[in-house]
Amino acid sequence: MGSLAALMRAIDGLNQTVGKxxxxxxxIMVVTQFSVVVMRYVFGIGSIMMQESVVYMHSFLFMVGAGYTLLHNGHVRVDVFYREASIRNKAIIDLFGVVFLLLPVCLLIFTSSWDYVIDSWAIFEGSKETSGIxxxxxxxxxxxxxxxLLALQxxxxxxxxxxxxxxxxxxxxxHEVHEVP
Incomplete structure (x- = not known):
């Protein structure tokens, strides 16, 4: 049981570090977007690269931070039964949800995206804009x-x-858990 708890803590630590x-x-995204607006409307200067960087940062923030959000119970959940459930029933619901819903969906997204990502790497796909990222x-x-990261969490x-x-x-x-001595 100790090695399972150690693995759990290691994954939690990884997503905690990545999330923070x-x-x-x-x-950085807010400062960049503010700069884009000021440059555009005050100085009449546009930067496609800066505009695209906001999209990149937004994607990184939400996609890479999803495991952190799950670690801290931040994802939307249908709380009709869960909120009032006992700790044991919550554990059963969580275990069922991970095994039969979360992990299969993560696997499906991963496998269906693999060729899409590999094809993009094969040509080092870039922005459609000349001055983009x-x-x-x-x-x-x-x-x-x-x-x-989501599957690990x-x-x-x-x-x-x-x-x-x-x-x-x-x-x-x-919501923290501690080993029984």
């Missing part, structure tokens, strides 16, 4: 990163639920 890192993109292949790769969630059901972890009010 990409969160800075929100600040010529790294569209990197932007498309974020789809695969999204699937991996789903595995951590399933492990947490399994360990709760086995009595090896005790959840507390702050």
């Amino acid at each position: 890192t990409v969160a800075w993109l929100a600040v 010529h790294a569209l292949f990197i932007l498309k790769s974020i789809i695969l990163v999204f699937c991996v 789903g595995i951590a969630m399933a492990l947490r639920s399994f360990l709760i059901l086995k009595g090896a972890l005790v959840p507390e009010e702050d």
Whole structure:
């Protein structure tokens, strides 16, 4: 049980670090968008590269941060039964949801996106605009990163639920779990 808890904590730590890192993109994105607006409407200067960079940052922020959001229960959930459920029933629902919904969807998105991303890398696909960012292949790769990070967090969630059901972890009010001594 200790190695499962260690794996769960490692995945949680990965998504925590990634999430806190990409969160800075929100600040950079706002500053960049503000700069684009000021340049355009005050100085009459346009920058397609800066405009596209906002799209890239937005994509990175939400796609790469999805695992972090799942770690902190930030995704939308139908809370009709879950909110009032016991800790054991919540663990059962989470385990079922990960195994039969989250992981299959992540696998489907990953496998159906693979050729799309590989084809983009094969030609080093870039912006359709001459002065745009010529790294569209990197932007498309974020789809695969999204699937991996979300699936990993789903595995951590399933492990947490399994360990709760086995009595090896005790959840507390702050949604953190602690090993039973």
